[in-house]
Amino acid sequence: MRTLERPFPGTDTALNILAACLLLISFAMLSRRRTQRLVTLLAWQGMVLFVSTLLVAHSSGRVEMYYSAALTLLLKVIVLPLILHYLINRLGAQWDTETLVNIPAVMLAGLVLVIFAFGLAQPVSVLATTITRHTLGIALAVILLSFLMMITRRKAITQVIGFLAMENGLFFAATSTTYGMPMIIELGIALDVLVGVFILGIFFFQIREQFDSLDLHHLEALKED
Amino acid sequence: MVIEVLLVLTLPVAGAAVLAVLGARRRAATVNTAFSFATLLAAAALVVRVIRHGPVITGHEQFFVDSFNVFLVALTAFVGFTTALFSRPYMRIEQHHGRVSRRRLRLYHSMYQLFMGAMLMALLTNNIGLLWVAMEAATLSTVLLVSLYRTRASLEAAWKYFILCGVGIAQALFGTILLYFAAGKQLGNQGTTALLWTHLDAVKNHLEPRVLGLAFVFLLVGYGTKVGLAPLHNWLPDAHAEGPTPVSAVLSGLLLNVALYAVIRFKVLVAGAIGAALPSHILMAFGLFSALLAAFFLWRQRDIKRLFAYSSIEHMGIITFAFGIGGAVANFAALLHMTVHSLTKSSIFFSAGHASQKAGTQQMDDIRGLMTVSPTIGWGLLLGSLAILGLPPFGVFASEFLILTTAMRLHPWATPVLLLTLGIAFAAIFRRAQPMVFGETNAKRLPHSPALLPVFIHLGLVLLLGLYIPPALAHWFRAAARLIG
Numbered sequence: 001m002r003t004l005e006r007p008f009p010g011t012d013t014a015l016n017i018l019a020a021c022l023l024l025i026s027f028a029m030l031s032r033r034r035t036q037r038l039v040t041l042l043a044w045q046g047m048v049l050f051v052s053t054l055l056v057a058h059s060s061g062r063v064e065m066y067y068s069a070a071l072t073l074l075l076k077v078i079v080l081p082l083i084l085h086y087l088i089n090r091l092g093a094q095w096d097t098e099t100l101v102n103i104p105a106v107m108l109a110g111l112v113l114v115i116f117a118f119g120l121a122q123p124v125s126v127l128a129t130t131i132t133r134h135t136l137g138i139a140l141a142v143i144l145l146s147f148l149m150m151i152t153r154r155k156a157i158t159q160v161i162g163f164l165a166m167e168n169g170l171f172f173a174a175t176s177t178t179y180g181m182p183m184i185i186e187l188g189i190a191l192d193v194l195v196g197v198f199i200l201g202i203f204f205f206q207i208r209e210q211f212d213s214l215d216l217h218h219l220e221a222l223k224e225d
Numbered sequence: 226m227v228i229e230v231l232l233v234l235t236l237p238v239a240g241a242a243v244l245a246v247l248g249a250r251r252r253a254a255t256v257n258t259a260f261s262f263a264t265l266l267a268a269a270a271l272v273v274r275v276i277r278h279g280p281v282i283t284g285h286e287q288f289f290v291d292s293f294n295v296f297l298v299a300l301t302a303f304v305g306f307t308t309a310l311f312s313r314p315y316m317r318i319e320q321h322h323g324r325v326s327r328r329r330l331r332l333y334h335s336m337y338q339l340f341m342g343a344m345l346m347a348l349l350t351n352n353i354g355l356l357w358v359a360m361e362a363a364t365l366s367t368v369l370l371v372s373l374y375r376t377r378a379s380l381e382a383a384w385k386y387f388i389l390c391g392v393g394i395a396q397a398l399f400g401t402i403l404l405y406f407a408a409g410k411q412l413g414n415q416g417t418t419a420l421l422w423t424h425l426d427a428v429k430n431h432l433e434p435r436v437l438g439l440a441f442v443f444l445l446v447g448y449g450t451k452v453g454l455a456p457l458h459n460w461l462p463d464a465h466a467e468g469p470t471p472v473s474a475v476l477s478g479l480l481l482n483v484a485l486y487a488v489i490r491f492k493v494l495v496a497g498a499i500g501a502a503l504p505s506h507i508l509m510a511f512g513l514f515s516a517l518l519a520a521f522f523l524w525r526q527r528d529i530k531r532l533f534a535y536s537s538i539e540h541m542g543i544i545t546f547a548f549g550i551g552g553a554v555a556n557f558a559a560l561l562h563m564t565v566h567s568l569t570k571s572s573i574f575f576s577a578g579h580a581s582q583k584a585g586t587q588q589m590d591d592i593r594g595l596m597t598v599s600p601t602i603g604w605g606l607l608l609g610s611l612a613i614l615g616l617p618p619f620g621v622f623a624s625e626f627l628i629l630t631t632a633m634r635l636h637p638w639a640t641p642v643l644l645l646t647l648g649i650a651f652a653a654i655f656r657r658a659q660p661m662v663f664g665e666t667n668a669k670r671l672p673h674s675p676a677l678l679p680v681f682i683h684l685g686l687v688l689l690l691g692l693y694i695p696p697a698l699a700h701w702f703r704a705a706a707r708l709i710g
Contacts, residue, residue, distance in 0.1 A: 177406040185354035219381040
């Protein structure tokens with residue numbers, strides 16, 4: 001494992017602040033009602049990931065991290081939000097809001113998840129030698145919070161946004177423990193995510209054609225009686 | 226790169242590309258079958274090479290064939306081919322009944338090949354990162370197949386399938402990252418070495434136990450969702466019941482096996498790092514719980530494809546339980562059960578598909594007297610049901626008997642639960658199968674003659690495996706059982 005070569009002064013602090021931003025965005029997502037705002041938040045999350053990957057790339061001196069950062073910028077900040085915005089416009093869902101029941105309870109559950117994530121990540125992160133090792137707890141927290149968001153939302157698009165936020169958390173986990181997966185695997189994952197969103201795009205139109213709505217409570221007919 | 230491996234991996238992808246272009250033609254189904262047949266031939270050549278020259282590692286170590294995956298590759302290519310054979314008349318009848326259009330058949334054929342390619346990739350790759358990518362690709366390629374009929378129920382099933390398996394597979398990615406991190410300590414995080422299973426296997430005793438324990442939980446939950454282990458099984462019955470029958474056959478017969486294969490590969494690594502006790506107990510508990518829960522749900526099913534989907538959960542549970550016991554005999558039995566379950570279950574879906582086409586419904590109450598109108602479908606369904614229920618002399622009997630006796634010897638507490646599961650499943654399926662096969666009928670004629678050859682080929686093989694296991698296969702099973710530990 002290579003050690004730090006050219007760390008900027010204060011890189012450590014900057015990375016911690018960025019990680020904190022990631023966590024804050026995840027909490028903001030839990031409470032946002034308007035679908036379009038959620039896409040903006042998702043893009044911001046991608047942006048934070050991009051900046052932190054760039055910082056880590058610079059301080060660890062790993063060339064492939066720069067590619068990884070470029071891929072993040074392209075996919076998570078530009079392409080995916082554009083696709084989502086396009087879908088929302090085509091589906092006429094610009095002004096869609098969701099009624100969220102009991103935001104305080106959800107927030108409280110989120111807090112518990114964060115503590116749980118830190119507890120779970122603690123024994124692992126002490127073993128890591130990366131500059132970002134302390135942020136593994138946050139990465140896991142982002143994954144769990146996205147999961148919580150998927151559980152509490154009833155709209156198809158919001159669930160997909162939760163899914164993508166979870167992917168962001170996974171990416172952050174990979175960066176913070178091992179400076180990212182090998183390039184070939186990251187490309188594979190990016191391809192899968194892109195194809196996944198593409199398929200979901202098709203799928204949204206199918207759902208709306210059948211149900212005249214993207215509300216998932218229509219999708220609850222198949223139950224065991 | 227070894228040419229057979231290259232062919233097995235590229236033929237389905239080439240097939241997907243060709244069918245994406247001309248999949249709407251009348252001949253598309255034949256082209257689909259031809260590509261599946263070519264893949265089967267390539268897999269057969271690969272098997273011959275492995276028999277002659279032993280295990281293969283190729284493509285900068287990114288792909289490998291050992292005793293554990295060689296028979297699964299052969300099985301996947303084989304069932305892929307017979308299902309394509311079945312799908313040709315089946316989908317023509319569906320088209321005749323107005324459930325699918327030509328354009329959708331193009332999507333269907335192309336995705337079918339892509340799905341096959343993804344599963345073969347998952348089986349052949351030595352790289353656990355690539356394994357993840359291939360498993361996700363397998364999910365993505367089948368989502369639009371499950372919703373092929375665009376009915377409300379099928380859309381719901383596909384959505385559930387996508388979200389549950391997507392979330393599951395995300396957990397698996399986190400597990401993979403943790404494993405990669407732990408391996409980096411031994412193998413370095415430069416290049417893909419720390420992701421290669423063979424290298425991981427070599428250093429498994431030195432991997433950090435705490436990280437590996439955590440990784441295993443995530444990996445098991447992740448890939449376990451795709452195996453259909455309870456309580457993560459919710460997507461499975463819906464996806465099987467609402468998708469086209471050939472898709473149900475390959476989901477049950479192949480995808481579940483491939484996902485379980487991934488779980489077991491990881492179990493080997495984790496057992497090396499933290500000892501066999503914890504992973505074994507987790508697998509046994511998950512397996513037994515799934516089998517028992519599925520058996521109870523079997524009792525309440527009215528839809529023929531849902532019934533057999535639950536039966537798949539039950540059998541996957543039994544296999545997972547057997548892998549959990551571990552040791553030469555239980556692993557041997559589990560591998561055999563994987564093989565015979567895959568063959569039997571896909572043959573049942575073939576007959577069940579044609580049976581519901583004849584009756585015009587999947588509701589079992591309305592399927593009656595298959596024996597009088599179409600003895601072949603009737604016999605196919607009857608023999609398939611008896612085989613899956615574990616009646617001798619079929620192969621399922623042999624593997625279940627082995628699992629049961631090993632459990633009695635090593636974990637006596639589990640025996641009553643297993644017997645209860647098998648008993649409930651027997652009663653539940655038998656009481657449903659009997660009136661469907663015998664009695665009066667109102668079934669109509671099908672516009673095209675059904676393809677029942679695959680049904681009887683599969684059942685013949687299951688019968689054969691019950692009476693005699695070919696030496697090469699037995700050798701692999703034993704070698705794989707040793708490998709799994």
